[in-house]
Amino acid sequence: MYLRALTSLADDGTTTCSSEELAASAGVNSAKLRKDLSYLGSYGTRGVGYDVEYLRYQIAREIGVTQDWPVVIVGIGNLGHALANYSGFRSRGFRVVALLDADRDRTGETVAGLDVRAFEDLESIVADNDVSIGVIATPAVAAQSVADRMVAAGITSILNFAPTVLSVPDGVDVRKVDLSIELQILAYHEQRKSVSSEVVS
Amino acid sequence: MYLRALTSLADDGTTTCSSEELAASAGVNSAKLRKDLSYLGSYGTRGVGYDVEYLRYQIAREIGVTQDWPVVIVGIGNLGHALANYSGFRSRGFRVVALLDADRDRTGETVAGLDVRAFEDLESIVADNDVSIGVIATPAVAAQSVADRMVAAGITSILNFAPTVLSVPDGVDVRKVDLSIELQILAYHEQRKSVSSEVVS
């Protein structure tokens, strides 16, 4: 989030910023921001603030997005199409090297300038491109088996969009994005709002 | 997550489950699960476990997804199309009542059986359908102004996909889904893995 805020400040032509300003753009408390940054090193100047470009680079280096990370996307349906077409990944240090789908009808289709390839090609693509990050956008029932194949092929980080809990060996990271649950959380708070207003009225 | 795990168990024909089993399907610790459920009430039976269907209904009721929540999606680009076509929302208590876009070329297009309508129609759609949840899938530059319009129209919960911090009045909930940050988190751990293995070798 700080990286994003800094990039945005740099685009606006800002060269220097205080922890207060940066915290405001990132939407957090300034003390938290300073403590977070202090774990990376002492990149600020007391009485002055932080150099936007310098700090931006330091954070990018710490995260590891100064290099380009190759990524494969498996499951080129509704969501897979959107992800493949998204330009924001490229500009933030990620490069989609392959789109894979089990459906023979989709194989050969071209999405965002890339051919959709057969799921069987996973192993060779991962090996050839040194891919360590995989995205799962298949239906939930297929997700675990896709994850297993990914892990066997050498992928060690998975971003999962399917609404299912994946089990993977130690050493493999999984993050999941669950849009239905996000909506349900909103609905819960929404319900509580209307309940409490009913009590008032 | 528990709701999803219970639905999945119910689909498998399971009628009763222990906290241990349910925790395993949800991917959490069983003590945590029991404590979480205890906030809702005492729905289990000691020595037996939980009745799957009964507990499922109780959680759904608590969250507020026994009723259908009307939702509007603004920004029918790559991501908006995917969201509109997603059937999982409907089955989890949400109903997409309108798709809105500022681009006149998109207006009139039909996506997932719904006409894409002009962004100007927001106020009347929200009022007519009693919409309280809005999804933002526009570019980042437009997100804040869309959010402002939503709030003015009466929406009080926003799910934001644009990579930007939204500021909204008190009483309005915002949740954001940031896919680039998810990938960056994976990349960070990935980088640390390779650094530590280099030290070993």
Add this chain to the structure above:
DNA sequence: GACGTTTTGTTCTCCCGTTCACAAACTCCT
């Protein structure tokens, strides 16, 4: 009806992230 077994509900403790608050460090002005 008493006893052993199973499983929940809850207490207690630990740990970690967040925030406050302030000393240290830097700049600028006189």
Add this chain to the structure above:
DNA sequence: AGGAGTTTGTGAACGGGAGAACAAAACGTC
């Protein structure tokens, strides 16, 4: 050069979530 003003970096206090552990409750068996 020195003092006033500003802003960082960090020690200390706070709060809350997570897990271990156990008492209470239900069930089955004899």
